[in-house]
Amino acid sequence: MRGRFSQAWSDVLRGSAFPHEGQAFLEQVFSADVFRPRPDHGGREERFALTYERLRHINDRVREAGSTVPLVQDRERLFPLLAWSAVADPALFYAMxxxxxxxxxxxxxxxxxxxDLADVLEELAATERVGALLMTELGHGNSNASVRTVAEYxxxxxxFVLRTPEPAAVKFPPAVAAEGVPRLAxxxxxxxxxxxxxxxFCFLVPLRDADGPLPGVGVRPLQPSPWLPLDGAVVSFDGVRIPYRFWLRDNAVLTADGGFTDPFGSPAIRARRTLSLIRxxxxxxxxxxxxxxxxxxxxxxxxxxxxxTGGRFAAGRPVIRYRNQQRALFGALSGAYVARLVAAATAGPEAPALTPRSVRTTFLMKVVTDRIAERVSARARTASGALGFLAANRFLDYQGFAHSLNAAAADNQMLLLDGAQALLAGTAYTPPADEAPAAGDRDLLDPATWETLAAVRERILHQELADxxxxxxxxxxxPFDAWNGLYDLAExxxxxxxxxxVLGTVREAVREVAGSDPVTGPEAAGILRDLLAxxxxxxxxxxxxxYLAEGLLDADExxxxxxxxxxxCERLEPYAEELAEALGVPYPLVGAPIAGEDYVGGLAGTAPSSGTA
Structure with a gap:
């Protein structure tokens, strides 16, 4: 459903990292039969094999398209591929x-x-080996600050001789258990x-070939989570020998006689540098x-x-007419728009400079987007009634994906505490100025008001934490006891x-849409503002x-x-479908029967279930 305002909304959601010309490539890649929705994935090994078959298919299409740089450096192609992979199969997203x-x-x-690493990059580009990351250890939770796996020169x-000195140091839970998949970790x-x-430091370690784990590598498969079917494992090392060239030494140096120098000067600084990879x-x-x-x-x-609906007051009306449904569904749609705007701002075509501010902002946006995605998928599932719990309709897949990322790529709570400590230390940060909107001047539908109120709250909380x-x-x-009583405030x-x-990003998006077209821009921006409100x-x-206790809002507000x-909600109802379509969701790839025009026929077996209009 393309309407008068779809293009302006789609453009601001797409951002500069998602060029229009890439759409045809995405459709070509993901139209292959390997991506046909499969509500019943079969057994565990079949499910794992499908994930890695899909990964190889994407890599093959990228190479056929003439890509000359590693995909991680081709951000205009990487991010759309990751987005569609997540929609198709969250497990594939992880592998990607x-x-x-x-x-x-x-x-x-x-x-x-x-x-001397050119052959490694070529192997990875050709998917001759599938890459994996082994950082966290079973006995140390999600912290990489006390890694005990040893690489002795x-x-x-x-x-280097790689070994696991104690049970607590086994790597947990990397996705490397699938049979028949050569792995490089x-x-x-x-x-x-x-x-x-x-x-x-990071080391490249071949873990397994097509026949199984290599000598000295122990791989104990874990039961896959029903939330996210990955081939997780516990991995240990017993005297695995690593060639010198597989040490990703960065700017550290080992001389022929075993002398070691590191320009960073201390193991603590080196650890921070190594962990910067997680960005x-x-x-x-x-x-x-x-x-x-x-x-x-x-x-x-x-x-x-x-x-x-068969409701007693208005039987036969679509449920979208009900205000309680609108609050849930339009709230979910609003969250989805905010998440997409954050993604467009975070994952731009150019990699940001590696600064304390950019790193902190990126990991906080991971926390924000994770929480939004979890809330959106839960709302969408609940609003869809019994059909929301049908696996084929994908809400459970997407909610499980968001659940899994609570702790992946560093635990959300840990990231919030790290962020708060950096803010309190003044690391590339100055608290917002004291500029509360005056009583009577507040317009709760003005994006500037949202941002100002958040800034005042931030300044007050910062002062409370410092005091x-x-x-x-x-x-x-x-230090531990001092912080222990302040962690809630820090979060x-x-x-x-x-x-x-985030509200600054939202405000800029409304401004951008308003200026997108002299005729339709202001009206499109007004509708977008209502949604984001x-x-x-x-x-x-x-x-x-x-806010009430601080006098920033009054009781009537x-x-x-x-x-x-x-x-x-009343103002948004006429535009709801157009707003949904502007998200550009590839419905055939989602494969949800309830997205079809005749969802009853699709599920009852009396009509094709394509997930398309």
């Missing part, structure tokens, strides 16, 4: 970003300019030279989550226009900082007691938010 972003990314990041043979290990620990995962996560949020919202909104830490340390508390500070950045007002309502949400 681990192979291209984390494995190839590690070789390029820490082996830059090294001709053997100066006589100019090799990036393994994070503690470098030991002449008995001394020299810091955490590739944050960007990928934002893109994938935004794509599945969009698919969830669009399918549910489309279905709600066709699903008829609390100063008081705690002043009373003689050790709220990081959440509010992230929310302010649902997200902003729900965020505001979540803290309305705080707080009491009036539900009625304001209803008025927005």
């Amino acid at each position: 970003f681990l192979h291209h972003c984390m494995t190839t990314g590690a070789v390029l990041e820490f082996g830059a300019g090294r001709e 053997d100066a006589d043979r100019e090799e 990036v393994v994070l290990a503690q470098l030991v030279v002449d008995g001394a620990e020299c810091g955490e 590739f995962a944050w960007e990928a996560a934002v893109v994938g989550l935004a794509a599945t949020a969009g698919a969830s919202a669009a399918v549910a909104v489309r279905h709600a226009h066709r699903r008829r 609390g830490l100063r008081k705690a340390t002043g009373s003689g508390l050790a 709220r500070l990081a959440e509010t900082h992230a929310a302010r950045l 649902l997200h902003a007002l729900e965020e505001l309502a979540g803290h309305d007691g705080w 707080v009491r009036g938010i539900p009625a304001l949400l209803d008025r927005l």
Whole structure:
């Protein structure tokens, strides 16, 4: 359904990293039979084999298209492929970003300019081996700060000996258990030279060939999660010898006699440098989550226009006419738009400079988008009634994907606390100025008001956290005890900082649409603002007691938010399908029967179930 405003909305959602000319390539890649929706994937090994067959298919099409650089460096092609992969199969998304972003990314990041790794890059580009990332360890949760896997340098043979010194140090839970899939892993290990620990480095380690794990590599398969069917495993090493060239040494140096030097000067700084690799995962996560949020919202909104109700007051009306459904569905649609705007701002065509601010912003956007995607898929599923729980309609797939990313690419709570500590330390950060909107001047439908209120909250929380830490340390508390009583406040500070950045992105999107066309732009921007206001007002309502206590909102404003949400829903109803279609969801790839015009016939077996209009 293309309407008067679809193009303007689609353009702002697409962002500069998703060029229009790439659409035909995506359709060509994902129209292959290997991507035919399969609600029943068969047994575990068949499911794993399908994931890696799909990965190889994408890689083959990219190479046939004449790509001359690794996909991780071709961001205008990488991000759309990741987005469609997530919609097609969240497990494929994981395989894609681990192979291209984390494995190839590690070789390029820490082996830059090294001709002796050219064959490795070619193997990965051809999918002769599938890449994997082995960072976290079973006994250390999601923290990479205390990795105990050891890579000890053997100066006589100019090799490294990789071993797992204790059960707690087994790598957990990398997706490397699938039979018949040759694997090349990036393994994070503690470098030991002449008995001394020299810091955490990445090493390239062949794990298995088509016949199984290689000598010295232990792979114990784990039961796949029903939320995300990956071939997870516990991996251990027993004297695995690694050629010197497979050490991704970055700018560190080992001399022929075993002397070690590292320009970073300390193992702690080296660890931070090595872990900077994870930023590739944050960007990928934002893109994938935004794509599945969009698919969830669009399918549910489309279905709600066709699903008829037997309600006592107006039997036969589509459920989209009901205000409670509108609040759920338009709220989901609003969240999906916000997630897509965040993705467009985060995953641009040019990689951002690696600065403390850019790194912090990227990982906070991962947290924000994950929470939005989880909420959107849950709302879309619930609003779709019993059919929402049907696996073929994909809501459970997408909700499980968002669940899984709570802890993947660093745990969300840990990222919030890291962000708060950096904000408090003033690392590339200055708290917002004290500029609260005056009483009577507030327009709760003005994006500038949303951003200003978030900025005031951020400034106050920052001051509270600074005062609390100063008081705690002043009373003689050790750092752990001082922070231990402030973690909740710290999380709220990081959440509010992230929310302010998101609202700035939202405000800019409305401004961009307003200027997109002199005739239709202002009206298109007004509709977009109404949609995004649902997200902003729900965020505001979540803290309305705080705003009321601080005098930033009055009682009438707080009491009036539900009625304001209803008025927005009423204004948005005529445009709901057009707003959903502007998300550009590839419905055949989703394969949800309820997205079809005749979903009853599709599910009853009396009509084709194509998931298309």
